[in-house]
Amino acid sequence: MSDRNILVINSGSSSIKFALVNEDQDEFLLEGLAECIGFPEAVVNWKENGVKKSMNLNGADHAGALAKILPVVQEVSHGKLTGIGHRVVHGSAHVTKASLLTPEVIKVIEEAAALAPLHNPPGLMGIEASLAVYPELPQVGVFDTAFHQTMPEYAYRYAIPEYLYTEHHIRRYGFHGTSHLYVSRKGAEMAGLPVDDSCWLVAHLGNGCSTTAVVNGESRDTSMGLTPLEGLVMGTRSGDVDPSLQIHLHRTFGWTAQEVETMLTKQSGLLGVSGLSNDMRTLIEASEQGHERAALAIEIFCYRLAKSLAALSCALPKLDGLLFTGGIGENASLIRRKTLDHMRIFNFKLDDAANQACTRGAAGKISLDGHPLVMVVPTNEERQIANETLELIDAIAK
The missing domain is CATH 3.30.420.40 (ATPase, nucleotide binding domain)
Structure with missing residues (x-):
């Protein structure tokens, strides 16, 4: 050793x-x-x-x-x-x-x-x-942001006045980069493909959630933006909302910027819709027992996730597969199935037994043969951080 x-x-x-x-x-x-x-x-x-x-x-x-x-x-x-x-x-x-x-x-x-x-x-x-x-x-x-610095300018720029970008660096940065990097490389390894000739859609789903289009080992677009609030529905974060919502809340109710931020980051998402919990396990159990708001939170989560993945396919020259990771992505077979049900045009088809079996750290293919590849790939951000730390220490020592 x-x-x-x-x-x-x-x-x-x-x-x-x-x-x-x-x-x-x-x-x-x-x-x-x-x-x-x-x-x-x-x-x-x-x-x-x-x-x-x-x-x-x-x-x-x-x-x-x-x-x-x-x-x-x-x-x-x-x-x-x-x-x-x-x-x-x-x-x-x-x-x-x-x-x-x-x-x-x-x-x-x-x-x-x-x-x-x-x-x-x-x-x-x-x-x-x-x-x-x-x-x-x-x-x-x-x-977290480093992996996404390979996004092209048309993917990371907002359609706002130029000076806000050039003078104040307001742009899309993306997050969960360490996880997306690790999972896309591990996915290529599992599929027997070279990293530098493989294209993936990656869904990192936990209390925080993001999707990324990875081309030949590099990020080409991602769902999060200037901050980790943009993009998907998350545990307590709203994800995308109409930007005018904040103006409306201020004008109509007199909410301060801090009150709006607190609502969007800590009181929204799965928790806000369900009124019950930000934990997907709790919501799935409650939904099975007839809790309507929990069921709605799950439906919104899966539909918005499917929309994001479909949109990010625009960044790919080809699709080698879809990779699920993170606490929800690795364990919630229901969420994987519901999400792909919204992506019928991609011809994804799950092997129900394999999908059910991929929980608690189990990795592997969950799609049926003859259909686009779908895999569960457990993330390991600690390992990736350790690897990058050692690589830098070795480079400095040379």
Whole structure:
């Protein structure tokens, strides 16, 4: 086994997801989640060599939480930690690949916080905390937006006055890039196709959802835009709405910009339509029991997803297949079936038994022979972040 280990950190506003990845092992040496950071009930739960463990954080902040997590990482890695890879959501147009976290790159992340206010600030907390504990280690930012920097200008520009783009960088950026990159490459591998001669529609479906058209290993278009709000219906995010909705709410009800943003990002989507939950598992169960709003939320979700996938096909010179990933994409056979029912013109046809079997991490083909390929491909963002971190460390060492 290689002694090269990468700690992957994905920091949220009150959580830190982490994994210790060895370049030669499929299973992570360590993976866990610190929750309720900054609150009295703060706790970290992790799995180490298949054994579940837990530790009270006693209300620690991000720095305090990492100060308790990192000794565990040191012990499990036997002190052999090669670097740290951080998931960063928004790198604006300035960052097109994984980057060493220099003061200049950190400044870019800070400046992009206005475009990802729910993601970049907590990401910075994790970065600052780990730099304080491990200043001597190479630390790398892997950006959700980087993969989508290959979109052509006609795909990423909005039809708004030029100066808003040239002076203020208002354009479509796209997100979930790490997942779309990993899944499209893994899908090509599973299908026996070369990455540089394969074309995919990828649906990353979780609490956040996005679709991407991937051509020869590069993003050509994606559903998310300036922020992670654009595009599909999500757990609590509305996805696309008429831009005049915000003006209407302000003029009619006196809503402030903050009130509109809160409604669209935290009170909409599956939760808003169903009035019940943002969790697809809960909604499917409720729908089966006759809950009409839960059933409607599912129908809207699937129809909007199908519309997005169909629209993104415009970016493909050919279609080698459709790939489902993410918590919903990997587990909800009902959602996969309902979505493809809306895409009859593409001649997709599922193998019902294979579709039902692909849950809980199971990967594979779910389409019938003689019809366009559809596969479930579990994502592994931690592995992708670790790979890109090691690649950058190797490049710097040369």
